[in-house]
Amino acid sequence: MAMPAGTPVIEARDLTRVYRRPRTSLTRPGEAVHALKGVSLSVARGERYGIVGESGSGKSTLLRLLCGLDRPTSGSIRFAGQEIVGRRDLRFLRNDLQIVFQDPMSSLDPRMRVRDIVAEPLVAQRLPVGTRVAELLDEVGLPAAAAERYPHQFSGGQRQRIAIARALAPAPKVLVADEAVSALDVSVRGQILNLLADLIDAHGLTLVFVSHDLSVVRHVCESVAVMSEGEIVESGAVDEVWAEPKHPYTRTLLRAVPTLEGLL
Amino acid sequence: MKLLSVEGLSVRAGELELVREVSFAIAPGERVGLIGESGSGKSLTALSLMGLLPEGVSASGTAVLGGHRLLGVPEKRLKGLRGRTVSMVFQEPMTALNPLMRVGAQVSEVMTLHGRDRAAARARTLDLLDRVRLPHPAQIARAYPHQLSGGQRQRVMLAIALANEPDLLICDEPTTALDVTVQKQMLELIAEVAPALLFITHDLAVVASMCERVLVMYGGRVVESGPMREVFTRPRHRYTEGLLDASRLTPRGTRLPTIKGSVPSAGAFPEGCVFRNRCPHAGPRCETEPALTGEAHGYACWHPGD
Numbered sequence: 001m002a003m004p005a006g007t008p009v010i011e012a013r014d015l016t017r018v019y020r021r022p023r024t025s026l027t028r029p030g031e032a033v034h035a036l037k038g039v040s041l042s043v044a045r046g047e048r049y050g051i052v053g054e055s056g057s058g059k060s061t062l063l064r065l066l067c068g069l070d071r072p073t074s075g076s077i078r079f080a081g082q083e084i085v086g087r088r089d090l091r092f093l094r095n096d097l098q099i100v101f102q103d104p105m106s107s108l109d110p111r112m113r114v115r116d117i118v119a120e121p122l123v124a125q126r127l128p129v130g131t132r133v134a135e136l137l138d139e140v141g142l143p144a145a146a147a148e149r150y151p152h153q154f155s156g157g158q159r160q161r162i163a164i165a166r167a168l169a170p171a172p173k174v175l176v177a178d179e180a181v182s183a184l185d186v187s188v189r190g191q192i193l194n195l196l197a198d199l200i201d202a203h204g205l206t207l208v209f210v211s212h213d214l215s216v217v218r219h220v221c222e223s224v225a226v227m228s229e230g231e232i233v234e235s236g237a238v239d240e241v242w243a244e245p246k247h248p249y250t251r252t253l254l255r256a257v258p259t260l261e262g263l264l
Numbered sequence: 265m266k267l268l269s270v271e272g273l274s275v276r277a278g279e280l281e282l283v284r285e286v287s288f289a290i291a292p293g294e295r296v297g298l299i300g301e302s303g304s305g306k307s308l309t310a311l312s313l314m315g316l317l318p319e320g321v322s323a324s325g326t327a328v329l330g331g332h333r334l335l336g337v338p339e340k341r342l343k344g345l346r347g348r349t350v351s352m353v354f355q356e357p358m359t360a361l362n363p364l365m366r367v368g369a370q371v372s373e374v375m376t377l378h379g380r381d382r383a384a385a386r387a388r389t390l391d392l393l394d395r396v397r398l399p400h401p402a403q404i405a406r407a408y409p410h411q412l413s414g415g416q417r418q419r420v421m422l423a424i425a426l427a428n429e430p431d432l433l434i435c436d437e438p439t440t441a442l443d444v445t446v447q448k449q450m451l452e453l454i455a456e457v458a459p460a461l462l463f464i465t466h467d468l469a470v471v472a473s474m475c476e477r478v479l480v481m482y483g484g485r486v487v488e489s490g491p492m493r494e495v496f497t498r499p500r501h502r503y504t505e506g507l508l509d510a511s512r513l514t515p516r517g518t519r520l521p522t523i524k525g526s527v528p529s530a531g532a533f534p535e536g537c538v539f540r541n542r543c544p545h546a547g548p549r550c551e552t553e554p555a556l557t558g559e560a561h562g563y564a565c566w567h568p569g570d
Binding site: 054099217263264 | 285298302342364379414437443444445446447448451466467468469472493496497506508510511512513514515516519520521523526527
C-alpha cells in the first residue's frame with residue numbers, strides 16, 4: 001500500500017482498555033481493571049521500536065490492540081494511515097503485520113508439519129503458496145527437509161526460526177516480536193537476534209520488539225517506550241533512556257538487571 | 265572441612281548416560297553456581313542429590329552431605345534428610361506448590377513431617393513467612409497459591425525450604441519465571457538466608473551476583489570449575505568462553521557473537537570432547553575425551569584459551 005514518506009506505520013492515540021473481573025457479588029458488577037490508561041505512540045516506517053515492561057504493565061494488552069486481536073475501550077489506532085479500531089475487514093493488517101511469539105512450543109501446532117505451519121498465513125488469505133515455503137525455510141537458515149517434519153523434532157532455537165518463517169510468509173511490512181528470545185538459551189539468543197537483524201535489513205521491515213530486558217532492547221532497537229501500570233512512563237531514543245533514565249521506574253528497571261560488565 | 269562432597273556422580277536412563285563422572289564439593293556457608301544451558305544435565309545433578317530422580321533414571325557414584333550418604337541409600341533414609349538436611353527451591357512455584365492447600369499448611373507440613381508438633385509448627389510458619397519478607401504473614405498463611413503473585417509464591421517455596429534449617433539449599437532456576445525487579449529482591453533474600461547454596465541457572469550474570477565458585481556443565485559433564493571471578497574473566501574451556509561472549513550484548517548494528525549450532529539432544533553428543541562439534545578450535549585430538557585438569561581452576565579442554 002502506497003504511503004507518503006514520513007507517515008507513521010503505527011499511530012496509536014489515547015488508548016485505554018478496561019477489563020472487568022468476574023463478578024463476585026450479585027448486587028455489584030465485577031471490579032474494573034484499567035489495563036491501559038491512555039497510551040499514545042507512533043512508530044515510523046523502518047523504525048525498530050522497543051516496548052519494555054514487567055508483567056502487569058499492560059504491554060501485552062497494548063500489543064494485542066496494535067495487532068488487532070482485541071479492541072480498545074477508547075482511543076484510535078491507525079495502521080499505515082487507516083483506522084483499525086472498529087473496522088471489520090482487517091485483511092490488510094493480517095498481511096502487513098505479523099507476530100513472533102515468546103514460546104515457540106505453544107505457538108506452533110504440534111500436529112501440523114512445518115510446511116503447513118509456514119504456509120498457513122498464505123492459505124488463510126487465499127494467497128498462492130507455490131515455492132514460498134522452501135524459500136522461507138532457506139531464509140531463516142533451515143534445511144528444505146525441515147518442511148516434512150513436526151515442531152517437536154526441532155530445538156527451541158530452530159522452532160523460533162520456524163515461527164519467523166511463518167511470520168514472513170505473507171511478506172509483511174511490520175514484524176512484532178513478543179519476548180521472542182526470552183525463552184531461549186543465551187548461545188541461541190544471539191543467533192536469533194542476528195537472524196532478525198538480517199531479515200529486517202533485507203526486507204526493509206519495521207520492528208516492534210517487546211521485552212522485559214532493556215539491555216536486549218538496546219541492542220536491537222533505536223527507540224523505546226517503558227511501560228508501567230498501564231502507562232508509558234518514559235519514551236525516546238534508547239541510548240538516551242539507557243544513559244539518563246528520567247523516570248524513577250526506568251531507573252529501578254535498569255538497576256534490577258544484573259550485567260556481567262557491572263559485576264566483574 | 266566439606267559440607268557436601270560429590271565423587272563420580274553419573275546419572276543414566278537405561279543405556280543413555282545423562283550425567284557423567286561429576287565431582288565437586290561445597291564448604292559450609294559456600295555459594296556455588298552450576299551453570300549450563302538446557303539439556304546440559306544440571307537439573308538432573310541436583311535432583312539426584314535430592315533423591316528425586318524420575319522413574320527409570322538412576323544415579324551412581326558417591327555424594328556425602330554432613331556425614332549422610334545421599335546416593336544408593338533406601339528411600340526411608342532419604343525421607344529423613346530431604347526437607348531437613350537438604351532442601352530445594354524449584355523453578356516454577358505454581359507447579360511446585362499444592363493448589364488445594366493453604367500455603368501456611370504447606371509450610372507447617374514440612375515441619376510436622378520431620379517430627380515437630382503441630383502448634384509449634386504453626387507458630388514457626390508465621391515467623392518463616394515473615395523472614396522471607398511476605399507482608400501480613402497471618403493473611404498469607406490462609407491464602408491459596410493461586411491468590412499469590414509469582415514472587416510471593418517463590419517466597420513461600422523458600423520458607424518451606426528453610427523451615428527445618430537445612431545445611432544445604434539447592435535452588436534450580438528460582439528466578440527465571442520472575443520479573444527482573446522481583447528477581448533482584450528474591451536473589452538478595454536467598455543470599456541473605458541460604459546456609460550453603462548450590463545455585464542452578466543458565467544466566468551468567470545472576471551467577472556472578474550470587475556465587476563465589478562456579479561449575480560449568482555441558483553434555484552431562486563438568487567442563488570447567490573454579491572461583492567465579494577467575495572463570496568469568498579468564499575462561500579456559502572454549503564452551504565457557506562462548507557462553508560469556510554470547511552473554512555480552514554488543515552495540516546496535518553489530519553482529520552478536522554466537523556458539524554455532526545448538527545443544528544436541530541427550531545421547532547425541534559426540535564421542536571424546538562433548539563440545540567438539542560446536543567448538544571453533546576442535547581438532548583430531550578432541551576425539552579423545554579430555555580430563556578435568558587443574559587445581560582450584562579446572563577445565564576439560566585440549567586447547568584451552570588464556
